Amino acid sequence: MSLPFSTSERPSMNVTAFEAGSGVGPPQEVSLRQNPALPSLCQTGLQWFVSQTSGVTAALVATADGFEIASVLHQSLSAEKMAAMTSSILALGEVVLAEAELSDCQNVVIESSNGMVVMLAIGDPRKELLLSVIADRNAMLGQVLWAARRCCEQIRQSVAQVVAH
């Protein structure tokens, strides 16, 4: 399905960001994080995704700079830390791709003997949102990826709604 935005509307990464140390940045668009409607919309998407996907035990939506927006986590997990890690790992994915003369990191999969963590770029127009998924040994990677991408799609639609209003 087509989104109400074209990806070309996304502001390009500002190379002069290296001068950020001067304390003078370009004028900022209001970040999605400031939008009060977003967390509950993401939460709904996450709950559906976690409950419907075999083996998925936790999921979280974070901003590209590592803040939690919404999460379905077991109590022992720190949403703050998980959000920051998701941002770091996907950023590393992007620079590894650049080194390999590739681009547009979509997800990073970390598999282990007793489960997996999948981190995905949600693909919202301004690339502000990330999804992190934790699954146990009952999960199948293909299924998790498929369901996670559907969850991303749903969140993209929610974002389009809240941005339009």
Next chain:
Amino acid sequence: MTIGREYKIIVTGTMGAGKTTAISAISDVVVVSTEAANSDQASSAKASTTVALDYGEIKLDGGDRIRLYGTPGQQRFSFMWGILAKGALGLILLIDNSSATPLEDLSRFLDAFEDLAQKGAVVVGITHRDVTTGPLMAQYHEVLSVRSLNLPIFSIDGRERAHILLMVDALLSSIEVVD
């Protein structure tokens, strides 16, 4: 002559202190950086922020190289600090004088990198002293002396290649003295 020795140096410090700027100011190679749009304008008005690491290199005479690793500044990324500091010879610590709590920031980072600080393998750079008044240099020195640390502190401009190279020089000299 030994050929191709490599030194690993970490650049850390508060968000907006100028770590990424400093590394790009002195690197002899294209800097690898991991920037994301900064949604925390309350903490710093900059457009983007480092979320994993910056990487740069300085080529020294005789084939030696300094590998520079910049960390994210925010506490929520502190898990990256330990990963990046592994095997590091020394630390360049940049503190933003214009933050709300620069002296506490200095303390916090000295705690986080206590091993290197105790070894004397840390140099401190205070940035943005031209932007706000902030604490006196003497007050920064006081934070160190309370901890019985004797580390060089510089008042610097993170954009000035010469300033950052001076800190690198000072750090390498400290490390040699320690060795």
